[in-house]
Amino acid sequence: MSYLYMKGINKSFPGVRALKAVDFKAEKGEVHAIAGENGAGKSTLIKILSGAYQPDEGQIYLDEKEIKISTPHSGRIQGISVIYQELSLVPYLTIAENIFLGNMPSKLGAVRRNEMNKRAKKALEDIGFDLNPSSLVKDLSIVQQQAVEIAKVLVEDAKIVVMDEPTALLPAREVETLFRVINTLRDRGVTVLYISHRLNEIFEMADQVTVLKDGSKVGTVRPADITQDELVQMMIGRKPADRIYWSPERVEKLKDAPVVLEVEGLMGEENLKGVSLALRQGEILGVAGLVGSGKSELVQCIFGVQQATGGKIKIRGEGLKHPSPGTLIRNKLGFLPADRKHLGLVLGMTIKRNATLTALPKLSKCGVVNQKKEDGVVSELIEKLRIKCYSLNQQVETLSGGNQQKVVMAKWLLPECEVLMFDEPTRGIDVGARSEIYELMVDYVNQGGAIINVSSDTQELLAVSDRIIVMGQGKMTGIFSRQEATEDKIVRAMF
Amino acid sequence: MLKFSKKGFDRRNFWADYQVWVIFSALIICYSIISPEFFTSTNINNILTQNAMLVVVSLAQLLAVVTGGIDLSVAAILALSGVMVAKFVTAGVPVGLATLGAIGIGALAGCINGFLVSKLKFAPFIATLATLVMVKGMTFIQSGGHVIYVTNETFAFLGRGNLLGIPVIVWVMILVTVLVWFVMGRTIVGRRLYAVGGNPEAARLAGINVQRYLFFAYVCSGALCGLAGAFMAFRLGAGSPTIGQEWELDSIAAVVVGGASLMGGIGTPINAMFGAFIIGFIRNILNLMGVAAYPQMIVKGLIIILSVVSQGLGSGLIGFKIKKPGGEKEITSKERQE
Numbered sequence: 001m002s003y004l005y006m007k008g009i010n011k012s013f014p015g016v017r018a019l020k021a022v023d024f025k026a027e028k029g030e031v032h033a034i035a036g037e038n039g040a041g042k043s044t045l046i047k048i049l050s051g052a053y054q055p056d057e058g059q060i061y062l063d064e065k066e067i068k069i070s071t072p073h074s075g076r077i078q079g080i081s082v083i084y085q086e087l088s089l090v091p092y093l094t095i096a097e098n099i100f101l102g103n104m105p106s107k108l109g110a111v112r113r114n115e116m117n118k119r120a121k122k123a124l125e126d127i128g129f130d131l132n133p134s135s136l137v138k139d140l141s142i143v144q145q146q147a148v149e150i151a152k153v154l155v156e157d158a159k160i161v162v163m164d165e166p167t168a169l170l171p172a173r174e175v176e177t178l179f180r181v182i183n184t185l186r187d188r189g190v191t192v193l194y195i196s197h198r199l200n201e202i203f204e205m206a207d208q209v210t211v212l213k214d215g216s217k218v219g220t221v222r223p224a225d226i227t228q229d230e231l232v233q234m235m236i237g238r239k240p241a242d243r244i245y246w247s248p249e250r251v252e253k254l255k256d257a258p259v260v261l262e263v264e265g266l267m268g269e270e271n272l273k274g275v276s277l278a279l280r281q282g283e284i285l286g287v288a289g290l291v292g293s294g295k296s297e298l299v300q301c302i303f304g305v306q307q308a309t310g311g312k313i314k315i316r317g318e319g320l321k322h323p324s325p326g327t328l329i330r331n332k333l334g335f336l337p338a339d340r341k342h343l344g345l346v347l348g349m350t351i352k353r354n355a356t357l358t359a360l361p362k363l364s365k366c367g368v369v370n371q372k373k374e375d376g377v378v379s380e381l382i383e384k385l386r387i388k389c390y391s392l393n394q395q396v397e398t399l400s401g402g403n404q405q406k407v408v409m410a411k412w413l414l415p416e417c418e419v420l421m422f423d424e425p426t427r428g429i430d431v432g433a434r435s436e437i438y439e440l441m442v443d444y445v446n447q448g449g450a451i452i453n454v455s456s457d458t459q460e461l462l463a464v465s466d467r468i469i470v471m472g473q474g475k476m477t478g479i480f481s482r483q484e485a486t487e488d489k490i491v492r493a494m495f
Numbered sequence: 496m497l498k499f500s501k502k503g504f505d506r507r508n509f510w511a512d513y514q515v516w517v518i519f520s521a522l523i524i525c526y527s528i529i530s531p532e533f534f535t536s537t538n539i540n541n542i543l544t545q546n547a548m549l550v551v552v553s554l555a556q557l558l559a560v561v562t563g564g565i566d567l568s569v570a571a572i573l574a575l576s577g578v579m580v581a582k583f584v585t586a587g588v589p590v591g592l593a594t595l596g597a598i599g600i601g602a603l604a605g606c607i608n609g610f611l612v613s614k615l616k617f618a619p620f621i622a623t624l625a626t627l628v629m630v631k632g633m634t635f636i637q638s639g640g641h642v643i644y645v646t647n648e649t650f651a652f653l654g655r656g657n658l659l660g661i662p663v664i665v666w667v668m669i670l671v672t673v674l675v676w677f678v679m680g681r682t683i684v685g686r687r688l689y690a691v692g693g694n695p696e697a698a699r700l701a702g703i704n705v706q707r708y709l710f711f712a713y714v715c716s717g718a719l720c721g722l723a724g725a726f727m728a729f730r731l732g733a734g735s736p737t738i739g740q741e742w743e744l745d746s747i748a749a750v751v752v753g754g755a756s757l758m759g760g761i762g763t764p765i766n767a768m769f770g771a772f773i774i775g776f777i778r779n780i781l782n783l784m785g786v787a788a789y790p791q792m793i794v795k796g797l798i799i800i801l802s803v804v805s806q807g808l809g810s811g812l813i814g815f816k817i818k819k820p821g822g823e824k825e826i827t828s829k830e831r832q833e
Contacts, residue, residue, distance in 0.1 A: 305700065329702035343700055346693035348760045357690055357701045360683040367682045411701065 001064055003028040004160055004191060009058035011044055018044040019055075020215045026160075026208070029189040031182060033196065033206035033223075036235055037430040040212040042195055046162050049193075050082045051075035062159065079159035083149045085168055091138035096120035098137050099152045123151040126188075127181045143174035150181055154190075161185060162193040167201060168428055171291035172456065179205055197430060199228050211235055236432050245442045245464045246482055250282070254466060257281040258316070260450050261333070261419050263302060266311035272297045273474035274311065279419065279450050284441060286465030287454040288490050294474040295454045296338065299421040302452075303328050303335040315419075329358060334412030336405070338424035338454075344408040347397040351389055352378045354396050354407050359414035381410045385440060402433025409440060420444065421452040426460060438464050458487050470494055514805055515753045515769045518798075522776045530783050540662060544730070546775035547668035548573075548723040549745060553753075553771040554675045554764055555719035556746035558712045561679070562692040563759025564612060564619030566713065569720045570742035571630040572604045574735070576724030578634055581643040581734025590649040594725045601721020602714050604630050609713035613706040623713075627743070638736040645733055654729030664726050671719065675764040688712060693760025748795065749774050752802045773798070 002025035011019040019041045026032040034042050047053040049060065051069035059066050062078065069075045072082070089098045096113075097104070099120045105112045120133035129147045137145060146166060153161055163182075167175050182205060185192050196202060202209055203223045211218040211234040218234045226234075261279040266272060271294040279285050289295035301308040304323035313320045315331045325335070337343035345354050355378050356363060363374050378392050385406040389399060396407050405425065412420055425441070426434045441451055441464055455461050461468050468485045470478035470493035478493030527533040552569050559566035576597035583593035604626055611622035656663050679685035690698040691708045699705050728734045753770030755762025777798060781791045 303700075325700050326702040326704065335700060337700065342694070343696050346690050346697050346760065348693045348756075349689065353686060353689070357686070357698075357703075360686055364683050367684065369681055369683060369686065371681075 001061060002026060003063060005061040006045070006049065007059045007061065009045065009048060009060075010056045011048060011053065012056055018215050019048075022058075022212070022215070022217050024210060024217065025220070026191050026193065028159075028191055029186055030207040031186055031192045031194055031205050033194045033202040033209040034212065035196075035199075035202060035209055035231065036212035036218075037432055040235070041215040042212055043164075044215075045212065046082065046164065046193070046195065049075070049080060049160070050162065051080075076156060076158075079157060080162070081153035081156065081158040081160070082162040082164065083146070083153070083166065085165045087142075087145050087149055089137045089145055089148060092136060094134045094136055095124070095131055095140070095148050096133035098148055099123060099133075099155055101152075103156075119155070120151065123155050124148070126154065127151060127184045129181075141174065142169055142171070143177050146170075146178060147181060150185070154185075154188075158190060160191045160193065162195070164195050165197065165428070166194075167196065167198060173290065175201070197428065199231060202231070203228065232431055244462075245438050246284075246462075246466060248483070250445075251466050251482060254280050254283050257283065260316055261302075261452075262312075262314040262317075264312040264314075266298065266301055266313070267309045268294070268297045268301045268306055268474070269309055270297065271474045272301055272308075275471070275474075275476055277469060277476075279452060281418075281448060281450050282445050283466050284445055284451045284453055284464050286461035286468040287452060287471060288456075288458060288461055288468055288494060289454075289471035290494050291456070293471040293494065295471040296423055297474070298471065299335065299423055299452060299454055303333065303421060305335070305337075329415065329417075332416060332418040334358075334415075334417035334420045336408050336412065336420065336422045336425060338427055340401070340404050340408055344411075345396050345404060348395060350393045351382070351387065351396055351399070351407055351410075352392045355381060355410040356414060358411050362415065377414060378410070381413060385410055385413075386436065400433070402429045402436065405429060405433075405437060406440070409437075413444075418448070419450045419452070421454070423454045424456060425453060426455075426457065434460075458490050461485075461490070462487060514802065515766045515773065518752065518773055518802065519769045519776075522773060522780065526776060526780055526783075529780060540665075542772075542775070542779060543665045543668070544662045545779070546772055547662075547664045548727050548730075548739075549742065549749070549775055550668050550768050550771040551671050551719055551723040551726075552739070552742050553746040553749035553767050554671060555716040555723070556743075557675070557750045557753075557755060557762055557764060557767040558688070558716045558719070559608075559619065559623075560692075560747075560750050560755050560757060561688055561759060561762050562709055562712045563695070564692075564709070564712070565623065565747065565757065566608065566716050567620065567623040567743050568604060568608060568626040568630055569716065569746055570739040571627045571634065572601045572717055572720040573724040573727060573739040573742065574737065575604070575630050575634040575637070576600050576721040577728040577731075577738050578638045578643060578734035578736055580725045580728045581645050582637060584645050584647050584650055585643060590647065590653065594722070597725035598718050598721040601724065602718040605714040605717020605720075606710075608717065609710035612713060613709040634736045638734065640736060642736070643734040645728070650729055651732060653726065654732060664730060667722070667726055671722070672764060672768050675719075679764050684708075684711070689760055691759075745774050745795075746771070748799045751799060 004026040006022065006024040009019050009022045022041070022045060024045065034045065036042050044053065048055050051072045051074055060069065061067070067078055069078065069080065090101065096117045100116050105115050117133040124131050124147060127147060127150055129144065131144060137148060140148065166178060170178060182192055194206060206223050208220055209223055209231070210220040213235060257280040259278045260281050264276045265274045267274055271292060275298055277285070287295045287298060297306060300306045302313060302323065304325050308323060313323055315333065320327060320331065341347060352374065356374055360369060363370055363377070375392065382389065382392060387403050387406045389403065396404055399407065426437055429437065445451055453461065453465060462485060466482050468480045468490060469476055470490055472494055480489060532538050552573060555569050556566055579600055580593045580597045583596055584590055607626050608623050611617040611625070612619050653663050658666055679688065687698065687703050687708055690701065690703060691705050695705050727738050731738065749770035750762055750767045751757065752773050753762065753766035755767065774795065777795055778791060781794060
């Protein structure tokens with residue numbers, strides 16, 4: 001029998017069968033990826049393993065013995081730990097205190113700090129980190145915080161570690177560090193269950209990958225035996241759509257199109273040292289760069305999220321004096337931030353109210369909102385953008401990432417914005433929903449809009465952009481027309 | 496083909512939105528059992544009159560709470576404006592003008608709150624606590640610690656008279672409730688206030704001047720308290736520096752029982768009104784049952800705890816597990832994976 005064996009797991013929620021007789025097996029000391037689109041059942045499976053949910057049917061065996069996991073706490077005690085995307089560390093406690101939170105070594109009720117620090121340091125060194133155990137967690141980088149979480153589960157003697165999208169928030173250069181830690185875990189005989197939307201990570205790290213679709217297991221394969229396309233096909237059950245949305249004809253048309261947005265020598269406080277660009281109507285301009293290259297700062301400074309310290313912004317030839325979100329919106333510019341949940345949406349509000357937040361004056365008379373008109377335009381947009389929901393009064397919090405991004409788009413389509421700036425438009429969004437977002441972007445420029453698309457995903461930039469700018473250390477380090485751009489050239493310009 | 500209804504409600508929030516009505520009805524039933532005279536028009540008039548201004552103060556509180564803040568100074572402003580109205584009228588100022596003066600004083604105190612919160616970025620708790628203390632001091636300076644009695648016909652009419660068979664003070668409550676309901680539910684300003692409270696950063700990026708709306712909320716809150724203070728004075732026939740004691744707490748309790756979230760962004764005026772009546776009812780029922788004032792406070796506290804717990808249970812926010820969770824919620828957590 002496999003080291004971890006989840007047998008015949010069934011789980012239903014009212015109206016949905018989330019898992020249908022799933023058999024899941026993982027061996028000791030392997031990195032086992034779990035892949036699937038949103039709603040495929042990955043989270044439910046993990047939550048059952050961690051004890052957050054109880055299965056309707058099925059058994060879980062660990063090391064040949066059947067185990068019962070009634071709560072996450074009992075899961076931890078039996079050696080199953082989950083590291084969530086949002087880390088659960090206490091920022092104002094030290095590293096050592098966080099690692100031993102819950103079971104600090106003590107004598108007569110007093111914490112034995114020296115011993116605790118010593119053991120914490122050892123645990124961190126085991127996974128290749130040299131950190132001072134008395135420094136505060138809030139001062140650590142994300143990968144260091146992840147290391148602290150991992151050290152914590154190691155101290156608790158975890159046998160199975162589940163990592164839920166560990167690289168989602170990680171700067172690119174730190175991903176390697178995390179992978180090194182995962183390798184250390186594997187060498188120590190820990191089984192790592194790895195959930196990620198990034199297929200290349202699965203191919204780089206995983207020994208095995210189990211694919212779920214609509215609550216059923218599609219299969220378990222070795223990444224070495226298949227190609228990325230085959231894996232995507234397993235996940236979505238159809239051939240991936242032609243991923244190129246760009247066409248030479250469009251670029252040809254752009255030559256005579258008017259310039260809608262012009263930026264000259266834009267400077268930001270930290271990471272922006274004089275960037276100039278011009279965006280034409282109907283164009284999708286891609287912006288590539290590593291984290292910290294200034295690519296996000298560029299759009300944030302244009303939109304006035306961050307204060308620009310120098311430079312000029314012209315919209316349709318007219319200069320802007322004090323860029324602030326308000327003035328930019330009046331000039332028909334919209335911004336879709338990378339952090340949708342915290343910056344793009346009011347999660348507790350309904351789809352309707354989020355969508356019309358920027359367009360209220362248009363829908364009102366003397367300050368009173370015309371609700372009929374509002375319902376009408378929002379319903380239209382929901383259909384046009386294919387937002388999956390049961391009501392326009394549904395809270396956006398309950399939507400999937402892709403549908404949330406569509407609501408943010410609706411928010412900028414309603415006031416008829418002529419320029420949209422996307423920051424990481426498909427972060428945390430699954431493959432199927434991604435191509436829908438790309439299609440919407442292309443529709444939008446075909447109808448006379450223009451887009452600046454900042455993205456860490458080079459494939460994405462190549463798929464939709466008419467032109468690609470590469471940023472490095474706050475400056476533009478390369479500019480390629482779509483014809484000459486290749487992944488190789490772009491990546492080389494980043495470093 | 497997409498399926499969604501235009502009107503459909505979110506089952507997830509159903510209990511949070513309507514539990515206040517359930518508690519309200521339950522209390523009315525209790526009340527009518529304990530006191531057979533409950534459904535007499537005199538009694539209903541009495542109840543309405545007694546709680547009318549608590550409703551107005553609770554609506555003022557709601558304005559602050561919806562923006563993610565809190566207004567501890569509501570009761571202090573109420574007392575100050577009550578005292579000032581009495582002083583104005585005794586000095587010969589016409590009652591109408593004196594009332595406007597009281598509203599102005601309330602708005603001015605609200606300006607202090609608004610300035611501290613929106614410009615100086617004070618935590619609302621601290622800002623309004625400071626205002627509370629200052630306003631209280633001002634009240635005692637102005638009144639000399641005494642109750643200021645007023646004999647004036649208009650004054651008495653506004654406080655105890657009837658218009659079309661309904662007490663004037665109840666008309667005021669109805670008008671204010673409708674006004675706040677209209678502003679919060681139907682206008683751009685209301686929409687933006689909810690957005691500012693729900694997520695200030697997202698509101699800013701949607702082009703909303705967050706500071707201006709925060710300021711506005713506290714000024715309006717103060718003005719409503721000023722109005723309530725004036726009418727409390729009319730009802731008493733005097734300006735009392737100690738009127739409305741504990742109303743800051745009662746009003747917070749009312750909006751919370753009414754389903755508002757102290758995190759901001761959630762809460763409706765109609766529910767806040769029912770919340771205020773619930774708090775008032777509890778006092779009345781316990782009085783009828785002969786329960787003394789101090790045990791009453793314990794009961795009030797328990798009701799607040801119960802209502803928050805039941806809201807948490809209904810929306811799954813509190814860590815208890817119900818055996819069969821609501822359908823919507825579970826689909827939700829599944830959708831949320833990404």
